[in-house]
Amino acid sequence: MITENLETERDGGHSASRAFEAHVTVNGKPVVLRERHMTGLEIKQAAIEQQVAIELSFILQEELPNGHHRIVGDNDKVTVKDHDRFTAIPNDDNS
Numbered sequence: 001m002i003t004e005n006l007e008t009e010r011d012g013g014h015s016a017s018r019a020f021e022a023h024v025t026v027n028g029k030p031v032v033l034r035e036r037h038m039t040g041l042e043i044k045q046a047a048i049e050q051q052v053a054i055e056l057s058f059i060l061q062e063e064l065p066n067g068h069h070r071i072v073g074d075n076d077k078v079t080v081k082d083h084d085r086f087t088a089i090p091n092d093d094n095s
Helices: 040-049
Strands: 006-011 014-019 022-026 029-033 037-039 059-063 069-072 077-079 085-089
Touching: 022 040, 029 040, 037 040, 040 059, 040 085
Parallel strands: 022 085
Antiparallel strands: 006 014, 022 029, 037 077, 059 069, 059 085
């Protein structure tokens, strides 16, 4: 289960907490991520919980600004931000 991450902001010497949210897409579907640093597995879990039709066994890729893709392994950490785009495709490894 994904836990909520609280960030602290300084405002005139006072601390104010707010929940982190990044609005991203997975396979073109909107997904809200609630942690700034997430593993590939956690991103897939969040997408599945939010009704994106993928499976945990799928390969997750981050779409980079230069048009390339970077594979995000289940244990790889990603720093997520608004408007990040991911694709998840079936793993065709039949070995």
